[in-house]
Amino acid sequence: MDTLLKIKDLYVNAEDKEILKGLNLEIGKGEIHVVMGPNGAGKSTLANSIFNNPQYVKKSGSIEFEGEDITNSKTDEIARKGIFMSFQSPEEIPGVSVENFLRFAKSKVTQEPVKAFAFRKEMKDYMTKLKMNQNYAKRDLNVGFSGGEKKKNEILQLLMLNPKLAILDETDSGLDVDAVKTVSEGIKMFKNSENSVLIITHNAKILNELDIDYVHILVDGKIVKTGGSELVGQIEQEGFAQYRVGEEEYEEEN
Amino acid sequence: MKKKTKIEDINSNIYDFRNEDDYDFKMKKGLTEEIVKEISKEKNEPDWMRDIRLEALKVYNKLELPTWGPDLSELNMDEISTYVRPKSKLNSSWDDVPEDIKNTFEKLGIPEAERNSLAGVGAQYDSEVVYHSIKEELVKQGVIYTDMESAVRDYPELVKEHFMKCVPITDHKFVALHAAVWSGGSFVYVPKGVQVDIPLQSYFRLNSPESGQFEHTLIIVDEGASLHFVEGCSAPKYNKVNLHAGCVELYVKDNAYLRYSTIENWSKNMLNLNTKKAIAGKNAKIEWVSGSFGSKKSMLYPMSILNGEGAKTEYTGISFAGEGQNLDTGFKVVHNAPNTSSLVNAKSISKDGGVCTYRALVRVNENAKNSKCSVSCESLMLDNISRSDTIPVNDIRTDDVEFSHEAKIGKISDKTIFYLMSKGISEEDAKAMIVRGFASPVSKELPMEYAVEMNNLINLELEGAIG
Numbered sequence: 001m002d003t004l005l006k007i008k009d010l011y012v013n014a015e016d017k018e019i020l021k022g023l024n025l026e027i028g029k030g031e032i033h034v035v036m037g038p039n040g041a042g043k044s045t046l047a048n049s050i051f052n053n054p055q056y057v058k059k060s061g062s063i064e065f066e067g068e069d070i071t072n073s074k075t076d077e078i079a080r081k082g083i084f085m086s087f088q089s090p091e092e093i094p095g096v097s098v099e100n101f102l103r104f105a106k107s108k109v110t111q112e113p114v115k116a117f118a119f120r121k122e123m124k125d126y127m128t129k130l131k132m133n134q135n136y137a138k139r140d141l142n143v144g145f146s147g148g149e150k151k152k153n154e155i156l157q158l159l160m161l162n163p164k165l166a167i168l169d170e171t172d173s174g175l176d177v178d179a180v181k182t183v184s185e186g187i188k189m190f191k192n193s194e195n196s197v198l199i200i201t202h203n204a205k206i207l208n209e210l211d212i213d214y215v216h217i218l219v220d221g222k223i224v225k226t227g228g229s230e231l232v233g234q235i236e237q238e239g240f241a242q243y244r245v246g247e248e249e250y251e252e253e254n
Numbered sequence: 255m256k257k258k259t260k261i262e263d264i265n266s267n268i269y270d271f272r273n274e275d276d277y278d279f280k281m282k283k284g285l286t287e288e289i290v291k292e293i294s295k296e297k298n299e300p301d302w303m304r305d306i307r308l309e310a311l312k313v314y315n316k317l318e319l320p321t322w323g324p325d326l327s328e329l330n331m332d333e334i335s336t337y338v339r340p341k342s343k344l345n346s347s348w349d350d351v352p353e354d355i356k357n358t359f360e361k362l363g364i365p366e367a368e369r370n371s372l373a374g375v376g377a378q379y380d381s382e383v384v385y386h387s388i389k390e391e392l393v394k395q396g397v398i399y400t401d402m403e404s405a406v407r408d409y410p411e412l413v414k415e416h417f418m419k420c421v422p423i424t425d426h427k428f429v430a431l432h433a434a435v436w437s438g439g440s441f442v443y444v445p446k447g448v449q450v451d452i453p454l455q456s457y458f459r460l461n462s463p464e465s466g467q468f469e470h471t472l473i474i475v476d477e478g479a480s481l482h483f484v485e486g487c488s489a490p491k492y493n494k495v496n497l498h499a500g501c502v503e504l505y506v507k508d509n510a511y512l513r514y515s516t517i518e519n520w521s522k523n524m525l526n527l528n529t530k531k532a533i534a535g536k537n538a539k540i541e542w543v544s545g546s547f548g549s550k551k552s553m554l555y556p557m558s559i560l561n562g563e564g565a566k567t568e569y570t571g572i573s574f575a576g577e578g579q580n581l582d583t584g585f586k587v588v589h590n591a592p593n594t595s596s597l598v599n600a601k602s603i604s605k606d607g608g609v610c611t612y613r614a615l616v617r618v619n620e621n622a623k624n625s626k627c628s629v630s631c632e633s634l635m636l637d638n639i640s641r642s643d644t645i646p647v648n649d650i651r652t653d654d655v656e657f658s659h660e661a662k663i664g665k666i667s668d669k670t671i672f673y674l675m676s677k678g679i680s681e682e683d684a685k686a687m688i689v690r691g692f693a694s695p696v697s698k699e700l701p702m703e704y705a706v707e708m709n710n711l712i713n714l715e716l717e718g719a720i721g
Contacts, residue, residue, distance in 0.1 A: 051676050055668065079678035091673040095691025101677075104687070109678035140691070157677065 272490030310433030536562030575608030
């Protein structure tokens with residue numbers, strides 16, 4: 001296996017509370033991985049830690065991307081190395097249009113000037129495929145977007161920025177059935193034999209359409225079980241109870 | 255280790271180049287009756303204008319400094335030269351403008367803008383206008399665009415009727431000062447029904463240290479006519495205080511339209527105490543677009559007086575205060591007739607301890623039935639040491655009015671920065687993007703090249719360190 005992302009024995013605190021407690025995860029080129037877990041298990045912390053969000057403090061362990069240590073790299077550098085994250089609740093940026101933002105981000109990620117005509121065409125094509133109204137290109141980024149529109153917009157960014165590894169942070173929350181379909185189709189459009197996807201979720205709906213290679217169960221800051229797509233069905237039936245240690249209550253995670 | 259160079263240390267600001275303090279005549283410092291008389295004599299003025307100056311000086315001596323707003327006690331008029339005549343006469347061709355002065359305006363992009371997108375240009379250097387031009391076809395339609403001194407000489411009746419009438423000399427201390435020592439500025443008259451489709455622009459540059467600029471802008475847009483006027487200002491930085499106390503008087507007659515746009519980037523040693531007022535007639539419309547970036551302290555509150563039934567005004571403005579800056583700006587409107595309306599969209603950005611205050615007045619008089627007024631002001635603070643205040647005064651004397659006021663103060667959140675950085679954008683670019691987005695309602699209202707200039711100014715302000 002050609003390793004793309006390797007997380008080794010990662011301990012991370014958020015607001016002085018230990019959230020990740022020795023997490024290990026390896027993602028190979030061309031694979032789709034799913035991390036499932038109950039609320040409070042550390043799913044959002046995992047995504048934020050890969051991107052070195054300063055709000056999350058790494059205590060020990062390491063993260064490598066294509067063999068290079070990115071544990072303490074800056075967020076934007078990590079993105080430029082080819083990792084993308086789709087946000088659960090994307091931020092609103094008044095006065096910056098979807099199109100201008102995308103063009104700027106693309107020039108930064110590819111580190112070369114964006115050719116205006118080709119960019120426009122590519123964007124329009126993807127918008128059509130994602131069933132997005134073309135007017136969205138002119139609208140302020142995420143401002144006044146519905147939950148579904150915000151999600152589609154994240155998927156549009158994924159397709160346009162074309163990373164090596166796409167991390168989808170609870171992509172299916174707040175989507176209706178049609179939108180779930182669009183998003184999973186977006187992932188299918190993106191996916192090829194070279195790039196990889198990490199879907200972090202507590203909800204199995206979106207996974208039905210996708211060809212998943214590995215499923216990891218995250219409980220209390222650790223991967224407690226790794227298996228194939230059959231685990232998805234099992235979790236749907238039985239929940240996470242069997243993996244929980246003791247009777248402790250899990251806090252709601254934001 | 256690579257040493258970081260602070261932008262303040264290297265004067266890389268494109269506005270910061272300075273020419274040698276080379277002048278034809280520099281008035282001795284201070285302010286006395288003799289000095290005022292001498293300015294008037296130097297200008298070969300008619301007696302009526304000299305009398306206005308002397309009257310204004312008396313008022314100036316009587317009035318106190320404002321007791322509110324930024325502290326102005328550092329201003330010592332005994333240290334300020336009120337009149338600096340550049341080594342140039344008024345020219346109508348750039349070729350005749352002396353080389354160093356011409357280079358200044360070349361660097362500021364004025365002749366280029368003139369070629370590309372303006373119907374006329376005025377350029378003032380220190381106290382005098384050194385260049386003025388207007389397209390021939392506008393002259394044929396009777397449009398007048400000239401420097402203020404020529405207007406006093408050539409159109410005395412028009413000037414007498416309007417000069418210091420919209421802004422009375424008793425308004426406040428710096429208006430009185432302005433009227434006593436004014437020099438330069440532009441005069442515009444657009445005759446009835448004439449539409450000036452492309453903007454006229456005046457640019458004011460103060461090169462000389464420890465001096466004041468007191469230009470007077472008088473614009474009359476006659477019935478049914480329309481105009482877009484653009485004003486730009488800048489100065490290089492000196493260690494001593496410079497003073498700008500200009501005055502803008504705008505007359506927008508019945509059914510006329512005027513848009514007055516300003517991009518101001520005075521150096522950070524300037525006290526900018528400018529006064530701007532407009533009087534709008536029946537169904538007239540006056541729009542203000544204003545970007546304030548420079549100066550050490552500003553007190554600037556453009557005012558619209560809606561005297562005619564159905565008159566409208568709009569104000570779109572942004573102030574950006576960095577380290578050591580205290581920008582006290584805002585908009586005033588008086589609804590003085592039925593069915594009048596005003597729309598205010600004010601924004602401010604403060605960083606590195608900069609202070610922005612939005613100080614505003616909305617007055618709706620009893621006779622202004624069925625009027626509408628909507629005010630929105632929003633501020634953005636880029637750190638915890640900066641300050642932003644909103645001080646609105648609403649004086650509404652009729653029930654028959656639709657009035658709304660909305661104020662928001664915000665910060666750039668870490669979450670937003672993280673979101674943008676996760677898409678490959680550096681922290682600095684992310685901040686600049688958020689700030690440009692915040693400012694975009696204003697830059698959208700500016701002519702293209704000024705919108706670009708404003709974005710450049712924002713980038714320049716945000717570039718904390720280079721190298």
